[in-house]
Amino acid sequence: MASTTTSPVLSVRALNRATLARQLLLRRTPRGAEDAVRHLVGLQAQNTRPPYHALAARLDGFRPEELSGLMERRAAVRTVTMRSTLHTHTAADALALVPLMLPARDREVRMFGKRCPGVEPDVLAALVRRLVEERPRTPKEIRTALLERWPDADPLALTGLARCLLPLVQVTPRGLWDRGGQVALTTADVWLGRGTGAGPVPPAPVDDVVLRYLAAFGPASVKDMQTWSGLTRLRGAFERLRPRLLTFRDPYGTELFDLPDAPRPDPDTPAPPRFLPEFDNALLSHADRTRLVPAEYRNRTWKGNQSHRTFLVDGFLAGIWRLEEDTAKGGEDGGLTLTVQPFAPVGRAARAEVAEEAARTLDVLGRGRPYDVRFGVFAE
Numbered sequence: 001m002a003s004t005t006t007s008p009v010l011s012v013r014a015l016n017r018a019t020l021a022r023q024l025l026l027r028r029t030p031r032g033a034e035d036a037v038r039h040l041v042g043l044q045a046q047n048t049r050p051p052y053h054a055l056a057a058r059l060d061g062f063r064p065e066e067l068s069g070l071m072e073r074r075a076a077v078r079t080v081t082m083r084s085t086l087h088t089h090t091a092a093d094a095l096a097l098v099p100l101m102l103p104a105r106d107r108e109v110r111m112f113g114k115r116c117p118g119v120e121p122d123v124l125a126a127l128v129r130r131l132v133e134e135r136p137r138t139p140k141e142i143r144t145a146l147l148e149r150w151p152d153a154d155p156l157a158l159t160g161l162a163r164c165l166l167p168l169v170q171v172t173p174r175g176l177w178d179r180g181g182q183v184a185l186t187t188a189d190v191w192l193g194r195g196t197g198a199g200p201v202p203p204a205p206v207d208d209v210v211l212r213y214l215a216a217f218g219p220a221s222v223k224d225m226q227t228w229s230g231l232t233r234l235r236g237a238f239e240r241l242r243p244r245l246l247t248f249r250d251p252y253g254t255e256l257f258d259l260p261d262a263p264r265p266d267p268d269t270p271a272p273p274r275f276l277p278e279f280d281n282a283l284l285s286h287a288d289r290t291r292l293v294p295a296e297y298r299n300r301t302w303k304g305n306q307s308h309r310t311f312l313v314d315g316f317l318a319g320i321w322r323l324e325e326d327t328a329k330g331g332e333d334g335g336l337t338l339t340v341q342p343f344a345p346v347g348r349a350a351r352a353e354v355a356e357e358a359a360r361t362l363d364v365l366g367r368g369r370p371y372d373v374r375f376g377v378f379a380e
Helices: 012-022 033-039 049-056 064-072 092-116 123-132 139-149 155-165 206-217 222-229 234-244 349-364
Strands: 077-079 086-090 166-168 185-187 246-249 253-258 275-276 309-313 316-324 338-341 371-375
Touching: 012 206, 033 049, 033 064, 033 077, 033 086, 033 092, 049 064, 049 275, 049 349, 064 077, 064 086, 077 092, 086 092, 092 155, 092 206, 092 349, 123 139, 123 155, 123 185, 139 155, 206 222, 206 234, 222 234, 222 253, 234 253, 275 349, 309 349, 338 349
Parallel strands: 338 371
Antiparallel strands: 077 086, 077 166, 166 185, 246 253, 275 309, 309 316, 316 338
């Protein structure tokens, strides 16, 4: 492995501005939603609204109907990939990334398997595939069918095994902006038009995914990408690619890799406020998150296993926000209230910029509904 002693050092602010530029958060881009989802290698989608909030923070002219339209046309889909969590991906990425990420689920397969003695994973996978390719099934329907075959198994572990063993996707209307729907699952092959019994799609080449990760999250270390993906033993891929990459060090001496032509803006480049959804990948995809999350705020954005919505000031995490709907008027006619809760006092100029960005966010997400922006007390 090559020495990093002569690699240039990137300050925390330099890493911050580079990451914001890759994440389309330094300035909004006019690119379309599908292109942005592809560039970002998917959007966290554990809840239904975060992908829309994520694009509202990144794209100039974005409207929620654009992403919903992609999902209705099956050009985008919700499926489990990185870190074994639900993401919205383009159709091509859903097919290629799922098989690449399957090894990261081995630990879950073993865990669920211990709670399902006597259940053969291959038999379970074949049974579930037949069920969901016949028609999309809810998790409850899948669980009921599996319990008929294995009545003594842990019900939740059975469906957990199915999720880990098969490339399942959530079908619409689940995930659409203007319509709700319960979770219903089928295979990516069937939903994305490859047909029942189609042969497996080759996993995305790991070297290609390394390059895409650096384009969206770099400069980054091997451990950073392993944190983002949930995969291990990625050092070999980085070493193969080393001749094509630049290397740097962070302030702590960690070796960072990057694409030669990727943006690395001046550390003093202005960074406007941005409102991010819960679980946004910008905040979750590095082993060392101090490039965006000040050390003193690291544990301030979570409650149990749930993440708060967050906002950035000068490119760094500065507080949380919540969005409330006035349901007294019923349906979509009620107003919206966005409450900003900073972690520390915000100066007058920054406060005005935060309020302006909040209003812009509500213009996109509220679709003409009346709204109010409020500043709450400092979040404890």
